[in-house]
Structure formats: C-alpha cells, structure tokens
Amino acid sequence: MSWFKRDKPSDQKLPNLSDADRRVRTEGLWQKCESCRQIVWKKELEANWNVCAKCGAHSRLDAVSRLKLLLDGGEYETFDHDLRSSDPLGFVDNKPYRERLVSMEKATHLPEALIAAAGRIEGRPVEICAHEPRFIGGSLGSVVGEKIARSIERAIARRRPLVIVSASGGARMQEGAISLMQMAKIAAGLMRLDEAKLPFISVLTDPTTGGVTASYAMLGDLNIAEPGALIGFAGPRVIEQTIRQKLPEGFQRSEFLLKHGMLDAVVPRLELKPFISQALGFFMG
Ligand SMILES: [Zn+2]
Numbered sequence: 001m002s003w004f005k006r007d008k009p010s011d012q013k014l015p016n017l018s019d020a021d022r023r024v025r026t027e028g029l030w031q032k033c034e035s036c037r038q039i040v041w042k043k044e045l046e047a048n049w050n051v052c053a054k055c056g057a058h059s060r061l062d063a064v065s066r067l068k069l070l071l072d073g074g075e076y077e078t079f080d081h082d083l084r085s086s087d088p089l090g091f092v093d094n095k096p097y098r099e100r101l102v103s104m105e106k107a108t109h110l111p112e113a114l115i116a117a118a119g120r121i122e123g124r125p126v127e128i129c130a131h132e133p134r135f136i137g138g139s140l141g142s143v144v145g146e147k148i149a150r151s152i153e154r155a156i157a158r159r160r161p162l163v164i165v166s167a168s169g170g171a172r173m174q175e176g177a178i179s180l181m182q183m184a185k186i187a188a189g190l191m192r193l194d195e196a197k198l199p200f201i202s203v204l205t206d207p208t209t210g211g212v213t214a215s216y217a218m219l220g221d222l223n224i225a226e227p228g229a230l231i232g233f234a235g236p237r238v239i240e241q242t243i244r245q246k247l248p249e250g251f252q253r254s255e256f257l258l259k260h261g262m263l264d265a266v267v268p269r270l271e272l273k274p275f276i277s278q279a280l281g282f283f284m285g
Helices: 020-026 042-047 063-070 097-108 142-158 173-195 236-243 254-259 269-284
Strands: 030-032 039-041 076-079 114-121 124-131 162-168 200-208 222-225
Touching (some): 030 042, 039 042, 063 114, 063 162, 063 269, 097 173, 114 142, 114 269, 124 269, 142 173, 173 200, 222 254, 222 269
Parallel strands (some): 124 162, 200 222
Antiparallel strands (some): 076 114
C-alpha cells in the first residue's frame, strides 16, 4: 500500500478554452468537484471549508483550517510544534526518508503530520489534535504518536476533554515497528484518560485507515465521522482477495459504517462544532 496518493492524470478541461492566454488566466481559480464533476470556484470552495456547495461532497481539509473551523475565534495554542522525526531506521525507499520529511515540511509548512493544540469549543476548553492529510498521508509516526500521547497527558493534568480529528493512511511505514508502537502507547494513554473520567471524542474524516482506525480513531467515547469518508483497516482489494467475496456497495464509507454500528454519528463538517460542543456538555456536565 502506498502512502503517497498521486492524483490521477487530470482530465480537467475548462469550458470553451481554445486560447492559451485564457487558460493561463483561469488556471488555479477553478476546480472540478471530485464527486459531482461540476466546475466550482476554488475560492468559494475554500470559503465553505472544502464542502462542495453543489453536491455537499466533503473534500480533504488541512489541519490549520480544521482547527480554525472548530475552535472559537479560530484561535488556538500549539504544543510540541517543533518535534521532528529522527529517522530511527535510516529508511530509504525511492528517496531517503530524511529528504521526504524536508520536502513535506516545505510543501505543508508544518514539521509533522499532526498539530497538537488547545483552544475552546463554544466556550469549553479542549485539548485537540488534527492530522495533516498532505504530510505523508497524515501518517502515524513516532512524532505524531508522541504529540498525541502528550496531549492526553495535558488533558488529564488540566482536566479537559480530548478531541482528535483523524485524516490518515495509517502507520508510517518509514518508521516500521516504531510507528506501530504508537498505537499501543496512545491506547494506553486513552485508558488513563478514561480512568480520569475525561471524554475523548474521535472525529474520523476522509481517509481514516490502517493503524489509526485500528487504534485511537475507534476508541472514542464518541466516534463521529464526516459524510462520505473512507474509513477502514485494509483496502477493499486486499479484503476481497482474502475472503473471496465481492464487497457490498458503499463498503468502508461513513454511512455504511454507521448503519452497521461502527460509528455513533455521521455529522456534516459545518455542523461538527455545535455537535461536539453539545456532546461535551453532556459528558462534562
Ligand atoms: Zn460537488
């Protein structure tokens, strides 16, 4: 399984674009919705937090926008921001992991695939983590794991609820078993959070797969997902080959998982904040 999802070769063509000048002027201003295939104005899409106004499809949202959307006034304090992977295995695939980290940082302006922060949701203080899906697929490596573990520690020390917004391809293969160990470390931390009687709300967004689904993303007191999000462990092709059966329509999408008891709710992006606030009110009294 590749953590680097390349976009399919674009077949996007703007209407009536015969002259090159016009193509240059309009390039980047418009985007084709992956779901309804209609052309949408990029600015309008961004203003709507990447939810298509025409069909309601939720495209991926970066970690900074996610925190701005959920936290009061878009304000938050970050923690452990400068933690960086030490490349413990000296891993090289088609390029050295170290180089990959540098290029990812350049592309996303973030040193790792997760922001750990604190802020308020409708007045309630929370510790919150958001995966950055563009940083090596939002994958769970040693730094992401450590940032989450420290967020849990802070939540316990400050008697605050924890929210994690997942958008991740799973464990980071470039850190091998050290990535996998993060699953156990975080799960153990969440048990301590539970013993401290503090809630953990897991928000699963597109995509939440592999080791992230297999650990904390499914360990929330509430597991809520955005509409249409891909959520699963292994990919559908691997499952079909293993069980030698055709998978049903919509398999591994939020709505299917809700119907089969794997999720507590499917909540549209723009309603997430009031929903989480209400849940926190219920949990925290
Ligand atoms: Zn659309």
